[in-house]
Amino acid sequence: MSGWNIKQCVIWELKDAISRILKYPKEKLNIDEGLGDFGFDSISLAEFADVLSERYELEITPDIFFGYPTIERLSQYFLERYSDEMQFFYQEAVEVSAVTEEIITEVQMDQVKERKRVRYNHARKRVKASTEKEPIAIIGMSGRFPGARNVEELWSILLEGREVIRKLPHERVRLWQDYENTEAGKSVNRKLGVVPGIAEFDPLFFELSPREAETMDPRQRLLLQESWKALEDAGYGSKSFGDEKVGFFVGVEDGDYRLMTGSKSGVTSNNNAVLAARLSYFLNLDGPNMAINTACSSGLVAVHQACQSLRNGECDTAIVAGANLLITSENYNSMEQAGMLSADGKCYAFDKRANGMVPAEAVAV
Structure with a gap:
C-alpha cells in the first residue's frame, strides 16, 4: 500500500x-x-x-x-x-x-x-x-402573567411581595363549568395563577376575521399581541427587518381550547406549529420557526435553541416565547388526580414544607 x-x-x-x-x-x-x-x-x-x-x-x-x-x-x-x-x-x-x-x-x-x-x-x-464569548443580548420583552398585564406590573408584584395565586375568577369559572357541564362545581374553590384578559384581542390589526379569531386558541392570540409588543420594546417596526433573518422559537405544550370549540375550530386554530408561525406569517419573517414541547422545560429549551440558532448563524435575531393557559379544567383535574397539587394552594419550591405544586398561566416573549 x-x-x-x-x-x-x-x-x-x-x-x-x-x-x-x-x-x-x-x-x-x-x-x-x-x-x-x-x-x-x-x-x-x-x-x-x-x-x-x-x-x-x-x-x-x-x-x-x-x-x-x-x-x-x-x-x-x-x-x-x-x-x-x-x-x-x-x-x-x-x-x-x-x-x-x-x-x-x-x-x-x-x-x-x-x-x-x-x-x-x-x-x-x-x-x-x-x-x-460572543454576547447575546435581550433587547426587548413583553408578557402577561398572573395579576399582571405587562412586565412592569410583574416586577411590582415581585418587589412588593404580593401573592397572586387566587380562586378562579368569575369569568373563568363559567368557562370551566361549561366544559364540565355543571352549574356550580368545585371549580369555584380551586386556586391557581390566572392571566387577565385572555379574551382581549384586535383581530383586524393582525388581518384576521373576528370569526376566525373566536375559534383560535387564546394562546395564539396572546402570543401575537405580546410578540408585537416585544418587537416594539426592542425598537423594531413591521418594516424594520429588511434582509435580516428573524427566528421564532416558542415553548408550548398541547392546549385545551380545542375541547371547548370542538368541530367549530378550523385546521389552524389549535395547531401548535401554526401557533409558532402566526407572527412569522404576518410579518413575512425569514428565519427558523418552531414550536418546542419538552413538557415543563419547554420554555428553557426554546431559549437554548434560539441561542444555538444565533451562534450558528441561522438567524440574526431570535424571538423566544413561552405560553401556558388553563382554558378548561382538563389539565387541572389530571394534575389533581395524579396527586401533584398542593392541598393548601401554596408552593414551597426547594423547601421541606413543599406539599405539591400550584398551576399558573403566563405568556412571555
Whole structure:
C-alpha cells in the first residue's frame, strides 16, 4: 500500500476505540459487520460515543450508531458530516505516509495522532472560546402573567411581595363549568395563577376575521399581541427587518381550547406549529420557526435553541416565547388526580414544607 488516506485513518480510529472498549482484536473487526455482532450493548455504545467525542472533540451521541451500524458506514458518516474536522485531524498522518511511501505503523499512527491532537484541541479551544464569548443580548420583552398585564406590573408584584395565586375568577369559572357541564362545581374553590384578559384581542390589526379569531386558541392570540409588543420594546417596526433573518422559537405544550370549540375550530386554530408561525406569517419573517414541547422545560429549551440558532448563524435575531393557559379544567383535574397539587394552594419550591405544586398561566416573549 502506497499510503493511507483519511478514510483509512478514520477506520483505524474506529477499530482502535472498539478494540479498547470490547477487548476485541482489531484484526478481527470486519468493517461491514454490524456493531451488535461485536458484542455492543446500550451501555458500551454510550461509552463508544463518549470515546469518539473525546478523541475528536465533537458531540457524538449513541443514536448515530443505529443509523450507521457498521464501521464502514460510520466512517462514511464522519467523512461526510465532519469533512473539515477529519481533514484537519489526520492531515499529518496522510502527509507522512505520502512522503515515506510506506505503510504507516500503529506506533507511527499513535505518535502522529498525539501531536495532531494537541494542536487540533488547542485550535478548537481557541475557536470555541472566541464564539462562546460572543454576547447575546435581550433587547426587548413583553408578557402577561398572573395579576399582571405587562412586565412592569410583574416586577411590582415581585418587589412588593404580593401573592397572586387566587380562586378562579368569575369569568373563568363559567368557562370551566361549561366544559364540565355543571352549574356550580368545585371549580369555584380551586386556586391557581390566572392571566387577565385572555379574551382581549384586535383581530383586524393582525388581518384576521373576528370569526376566525373566536375559534383560535387564546394562546395564539396572546402570543401575537405580546410578540408585537416585544418587537416594539426592542425598537423594531413591521418594516424594520429588511434582509435580516428573524427566528421564532416558542415553548408550548398541547392546549385545551380545542375541547371547548370542538368541530367549530378550523385546521389552524389549535395547531401548535401554526401557533409558532402566526407572527412569522404576518410579518413575512425569514428565519427558523418552531414550536418546542419538552413538557415543563419547554420554555428553557426554546431559549437554548434560539441561542444555538444565533451562534450558528441561522438567524440574526431570535424571538423566544413561552405560553401556558388553563382554558378548561382538563389539565387541572389530571394534575389533581395524579396527586401533584398542593392541598393548601401554596408552593414551597426547594423547601421541606413543599406539599405539591400550584398551576399558573403566563405568556412571555
